[in-house]
Amino acid sequence: MTTLLDQLAELPEPFNEDILDDITGGQPGLLHSRALGKELKVGFTMWPISNPAPGEPERVELYWNDSPVDSKSWTAPVPDSDLFIMVPASYLQDGEHKVRYTVWIYTGQPVESKVLTLTVDSKAPVLNLVDNKLIFPAEVIEGGVTADYLIACLDKVRATVPTYVAQAPGDVVVGKWEDPLDGASQQISSEPLTSANYTQPVELTFTGDLIRNSGEGLRHVTYFVMDRAGNPSGESVRQPVEAALKPLPSPIPLPPPTVPLADIDGLIDRRDAIHPVQVRIHEFDNSLPEDRVVVTVGMTELDPHYLGSQPAFPVDIDVPWLTLKAQYDFEKGGEQDLAVSYKLMRRSLPFLAQDAPPVKLNLSKVGPENPDEPDPLNPDLPCILVRGKVSELDNKLIIDDEQQDAIANLQLYQPANEGEKIRIFWSRTAVRPYVITDADIFRGSVAIPVPWITVRNAGNHPQLRVYYEVFSDQNPNSERSSVTLVDVSVIYESS
Template structure:
């Protein structure tokens, strides 16, 4: 029968249900585990105040479930606290929803008092998986295999997205599996959702260490959803994944210089053979993963350095001639670097010896007013000019020195006609002295001994004056001085 709501209701403390779960934010109040619903549900009642039942003045406890009387107990003597409970029969636990549980006490003095309500929730409905029978999606992975690089690039996790499912509630738990065979259901993790997850994609993370330990090959990922009450969805349809996560050794062999001679760490590049930008090749065995930036480094840290940004799928690169000739006579380090997700990597170094241009390949300076190999002072009316034709691999990084060496009555006599002259853009095609800026004073030539030879010597620094050759690197011009 329905309870009478007219007598001192809401005075006593609410009843207790030991089986109910603790409440969580935005969760169902007083949720009962489905495991507790297969047997009568015990409801405990706190001892009410001023209790003194006797043979002629009994006290009666009545329990109500959703306003309906469940059962009652009567005492004719002092109440044992262990007796302050009433079991709700399983027939009353079949329906889902929220239920108000209250009790009433008819005291020894004939006064009836009601309790505050306890709200309990029964949920027997299992979550319903989303589309494609809940099959997981791996947005970061797509159709590619799970590789060592993929895991390193993604923080050592494989993220799976759970399709939106029905009856999401805070406290739902995603239990997920990773198997060698479909539906072996080897659990590898679980995640419990909160109210903050409502309306957002549900992401589960497969640990990279676990994936590596379980080995390469075909693998299957699936999950189930279990709500707080203990109702579980079916296991989702497995998602097939290929794992190839065994680390690939980072092999970065030395870059190759096809024009150079030699095959060991040190090779020789002859400048006389250089007629165009010098090709550098990255070996086909180099392990550079897709998407990894890399750079070819010619002479890193030296004058003449050139850094060439790598292009995915391209193995051939070109170093400009000026960057090659600038290192004439030196040994050049050559390598490539890879900016991998697992840190920077450097290739083995190729050492390239740059063999200077032979003097025989360089132009000989010329002196105006010269006849054959003689120079007659009496035939000159102005200071003669020195000219030098453009030479192989000339560039604006180069500096020029021109000196005259002869013999006077006092002994050796030298004159510096041009000192540390930086090659200009115009001189790249016209050569040195075409503008008349390299002349020899007749007064100096007149101070030399007649019948003796004087020499015009040219030296070029290929690295903007940082280093100079020990001897002239152009063939000298020897002239006999006549009256």
């Protein structure tokens, strides 16, 4: 038969409302982090034999790791509201602590409580420091979350959490699906880890409804770990994921590009570049206003071209002259292959086009650098000086020069090379090309006759236009000089 004295053999252990229930494999008597950083209220149950009086007090003393913390005494019945002792915050150091109390009842007899093992854990979980981004299927990273993907994967997107330091039972992983434009986000949580699975990677499942509710566009997906004590880790590195739920561009791959100017003769030269050269994008379905076409010419990507809400196909995209020129190897010269391609970017998702055969490019030239290229008019080509064979007047032919070839004098451009050609235009008539010789180069000038028949056929004119172009047989590109105005009064006209 149990007596009252038997009930005093051992009192219940002390308690605190922020001590969590123990779990298998977890820390014993784990104190929730919300209790840290302040005094801890440790309570105890009223002992079964109590009769304090002024001459027979009762007293309780609390011990922390066998060291006394504080005590209370009563000379009157103990109120339930007074059954606690406050432990200073300085006692709450990380680790396990043994907490107990002793009661001296009115008879002076001490009675010990059971020992509470209390664990303080203020250390937050530490994510993988090398690469802690969520691990999504490659299909999601490369092609986004599409409507077809959700159908194929039972309306779910699963991501794996990289293992982290001190993964423990009771940890919960919280995933966040965030719109970076307005910061709106939705969260999901894993089930608490258990002693059976806490060493394994955690999988987070984002439902199709969550993704659709967040809407179309780029999303940043992160996570953090909340341990059982309520300590949160830092947030992981953001993993960009596209929610591409609207119909995708079609067909895939997209139609190949074309270069209309190359379609004419299979070649892009300097005269073509005046227009300018354009890359043509042919019609495809399901474009969006934010879609942008990125054309690559040779090794250079052009600035993105936004299609807009109602693109008018075909879409022609200009290739800047300097971009075109940068693709040409001037030391090699001649015709060279030029690759032209494009991709459609829907936010961060690329959609590639079919390969197109390379076009031929020839930008080789004769004569000095042209500050106004690709315009064939080169202001750095010396102008012609026309003289009559008899009168030898500058840029003026008179009756004395009748029946005589006019002489076109010009300083040779630099650099000039043997075999290059000069073609003079007398008004609208082209004179037979003149082939530059080594002697011309040594002399630095040439004098080219303009046949009398050409002068006669053009007739008199107070400001007859004369200029020349330079070229070679090795390339299709020619450049011309500025115009010289010649006063031609060489043909006698009777009144």
